[in-house]
Amino acid sequence: MWIMRQAGRYLPEYRKLRESVDFKTATKTPEVAARITLQPLERFELDAAIIFSDIMTPLEGMGVKLDFDPGPVLEKPVRSADELALLEPEESAPFVLEALRHVRAELAADKALIGFAGAPFTLFCYLIQGQGSKDFMEARAFLRAEPDAAGRMLDVLGTSMSRYLTSQADAGADVVMLFDSWAGLLSPDVYRRFVLPVTRRVVSEVRTATRKPVIYFANGAASLLPDVREVGADVVGVDWTVPLARAVERLGPDVVVQGNLDPAALFAPEAELEQAIRHVIRGGAAARAHIFNLGHGIHRTTDPGRVAFLVDLVREASTTASTAEVGR
Amino acid sequence: MWIMRQAGRYLPEYRKLRESVDFKTATKTPEVAARITLQPLERFELDAAIIFSDIMTPLEGMGVKLDFDPGPVLEKPVRSADELALLEPEESAPFVLEALRHVRAELAADKALIGFAGAPFTLFCYLIQGQGSKDFMEARAFLRAEPDAAGRMLDVLGTSMSRYLTSQADAGADVVMLFDSWAGLLSPDVYRRFVLPVTRRVVSEVRTATRKPVIYFANGAASLLPDVREVGADVVGVDWTVPLARAVERLGPDVVVQGNLDPAALFAPEAELEQAIRHVIRGGAAARAHIFNLGHGIHRTTDPGRVAFLVDLVREASTTASTAEVGR
Numbered sequence: 001m002w003i004m005r006q007a008g009r010y011l012p013e014y015r016k017l018r019e020s021v022d023f024k025t026a027t028k029t030p031e032v033a034a035r036i037t038l039q040p041l042e043r044f045e046l047d048a049a050i051i052f053s054d055i056m057t058p059l060e061g062m063g064v065k066l067d068f069d070p071g072p073v074l075e076k077p078v079r080s081a082d083e084l085a086l087l088e089p090e091e092s093a094p095f096v097l098e099a100l101r102h103v104r105a106e107l108a109a110d111k112a113l114i115g116f117a118g119a120p121f122t123l124f125c126y127l128i129q130g131q132g133s134k135d136f137m138e139a140r141a142f143l144r145a146e147p148d149a150a151g152r153m154l155d156v157l158g159t160s161m162s163r164y165l166t167s168q169a170d171a172g173a174d175v176v177m178l179f180d181s182w183a184g185l186l187s188p189d190v191y192r193r194f195v196l197p198v199t200r201r202v203v204s205e206v207r208t209a210t211r212k213p214v215i216y217f218a219n220g221a222a223s224l225l226p227d228v229r230e231v232g233a234d235v236v237g238v239d240w241t242v243p244l245a246r247a248v249e250r251l252g253p254d255v256v257v258q259g260n261l262d263p264a265a266l267f268a269p270e271a272e273l274e275q276a277i278r279h280v281i282r283g284g285a286a287a288r289a290h291i292f293n294l295g296h297g298i299h300r301t302t303d304p305g306r307v308a309f310l311v312d313l314v315r316e317a318s319t320t321a322s323t324a325e326v327g328r
Numbered sequence: 329m330w331i332m333r334q335a336g337r338y339l340p341e342y343r344k345l346r347e348s349v350d351f352k353t354a355t356k357t358p359e360v361a362a363r364i365t366l367q368p369l370e371r372f373e374l375d376a377a378i379i380f381s382d383i384m385t386p387l388e389g390m391g392v393k394l395d396f397d398p399g400p401v402l403e404k405p406v407r408s409a410d411e412l413a414l415l416e417p418e419e420s421a422p423f424v425l426e427a428l429r430h431v432r433a434e435l436a437a438d439k440a441l442i443g444f445a446g447a448p449f450t451l452f453c454y455l456i457q458g459q460g461s462k463d464f465m466e467a468r469a470f471l472r473a474e475p476d477a478a479g480r481m482l483d484v485l486g487t488s489m490s491r492y493l494t495s496q497a498d499a500g501a502d503v504v505m506l507f508d509s510w511a512g513l514l515s516p517d518v519y520r521r522f523v524l525p526v527t528r529r530v531v532s533e534v535r536t537a538t539r540k541p542v543i544y545f546a547n548g549a550a551s552l553l554p555d556v557r558e559v560g561a562d563v564v565g566v567d568w569t570v571p572l573a574r575a576v577e578r579l580g581p582d583v584v585v586q587g588n589l590d591p592a593a594l595f596a597p598e599a600e601l602e603q604a605i606r607h608v609i610r611g612g613a614a615a616r617a618h619i620f621n622l623g624h625g626i627h628r629t630t631d632p633g634r635v636a637f638l639v640d641l642v643r644e645a646s647t648t649a650s651t652a653e654v655g656r
Contacts, residue, residue, distance in 0.1 A: 134460070145595040145596065185569070189571075190592075222569075223571075243515065262515055
């Protein structure tokens with residue numbers, strides 16, 4: 001069990017620390033990033049820490065100029081592979097690897113450390129659009145209008161993230177995760193044509209190089225589950241809109257699933273929250289194993305008391321075997 | 329066949345007209361709204377016109393202060409039914425009804441006129457959040473934290489939109505449509521508890537009062553299709569992420585479907601666009617009838633030449649019977 005965005009603004013200690021350091025500086029200062037990464041584990045009995053960083057962070061090392069406000073904003077959109085250098089993680093993002101070493105050294109042996117990267121298509125969305133969007137239409141139009149140029153960009157992003165995740169594993173990450181936050185904007189045919197091959201390559205390269213498990217989370221991908229399965233990750237993250245039992249049915253019983261409590265359920269009265277949590281636990285029971293998580297990042301206005309309630313209940317309701325199997 | 333957002337910024341004649349009148353004024357001036365509504369039909373052989381308006385437009389008549397920038401922005405969020413007056417369409421939104429009368433008088437007899445409203449949950453999202461959002465977390469949290477207050481708001485919105493659609497039908501709309509743009513943010517259990525009952529009531533009231541067909545479009549609702557079916561609309565709109573054949577399978581063969589070409593496909597080379605269009609036509613063949621449309625609003629940078637290509641191809645590929653059955 002862990003919680004997406006568990007090191008974040010819902011924690012008063014995080015907000016306090018961020019009073020004196022901006023987001024970008026925090027991600028680039030290993031001591032600060034390590035400190036923030038460990039904060040939720042000091043409060044809650046979680047099974048894993050996830051490194052404090054952003055999916056856009058490594059793109060600076062590929063020559064992309066960007067800032068956060070609070071979402072990523074690029075100096076200008078990038079629309080060609082020629083504008084992208086291949087990532088050299090040790091040179092371009094040493095602070096992330098350093099932060100992982102810090103955390104792994106401080107973290108208890110029975111806790112897993114998760115490294116992560118953005119999946120190629122999601123990074124492509126931000127590069128083409130130049131900032132966040134609710135539909136990334138420009139990115140989706142570019143994919144159709146310039147399939148070759150798009151394919152070359154996705155390839156450079158894939159190779160770079162493959163190297164990046166491998167370096168993170170070498171620096172101490174026990175598990176690595178690929179976030180495909182915008183894959184759900186694609187129909188299955190477009191996903192299969194442009195996104196599946198490069199994403200599968202990243203997962204396969206990282207697994208071969210590191211022998212460590214890979215989690216793949218495609219948000220909003222209710223329509224894509226059979227395709228997501230083909231990415232070949234060890235663990236498939238499921239968002240909150242798909243009942244977990246139905247996701248397991250569609251993914252097959254040999255898959256390990258991660259998810260998927262609705263972050264909004266943490267605002268419900270306790271009895272109802274408990275019911276929602278038990279529903280998720282029952283839903284994951286048919287899978288090979290189930291890593292309990294939210295179905296999306298925790299919201300900044302969430303009461304940490306509710307998170308304590310959640311963690312205690314999941315601990316009590318689930319066996320150690322089923323929650324820890326995919327850990328270290 | 330018609331196209332969501334067909335009267336809009338991709339048309340040079342729309343952009344020209346909007347140089348001298350802002351969006352809100354255009355929606356509130358019957359002659360201008362009627363003119364804009366008819367623009368796409370002067371260019372393309374579409375089967376239906378949809379009244380130029382916004383789902384938020386009637387909320388002003390319920391006491392909500394709002395502007396468009398370009399999405400809706402409320403003076404302040406509304407979080408209680410006490411702040412909402414029931415809509416009296418003839419008093420509070422007479423300009424929409426007047427625009428419908430204008431259009432119906434000018435439109436050829438064999439073309440359908442579509443009226444529309446926002447579905448209760450989607451309007452609720454904007455009221456609680458106060459503006460657009462990619463996840464409307466505050467609205468979703470409010471639903472869980474204050475289920476009674478939320479239920480009362482949804483009820484007032486439902487009753488108001490039921491009256492509004494009925495008035496639109498009386499003013500000349502041949503078909504009415506409920507847009508549930510944000511329903512896809514909900515898991516099936518939350519949708520069934522909070523959204524399905526009030527939405528079903530609106531559809532049922534409008535059908536009983538007007539004897540005219542109702543279209544329900546829940547965007548991003550791949551996980552909700554069986555629940556969406558229970559809303560009881562005559563036509564179910566399907567977004568572009570679900571292959572249409574799969575949607576028909578899940579909705580059942582007795583449903584009329586509307587959709588669902590990916591708006592991004594209009595940026596593909598012609599041969600590929602043709603393939604995508606034929607794929608949608610084949611996908612709809614198993615349904616009782618199929619109204620060809622995009623799976624979301626057309627993007628403002630779309631080439632109108634591509635729309636002409638689309639319209640010609642759909643006309644040529646489909647029989648008159650299957651596209652016109654649900655029209656007038």
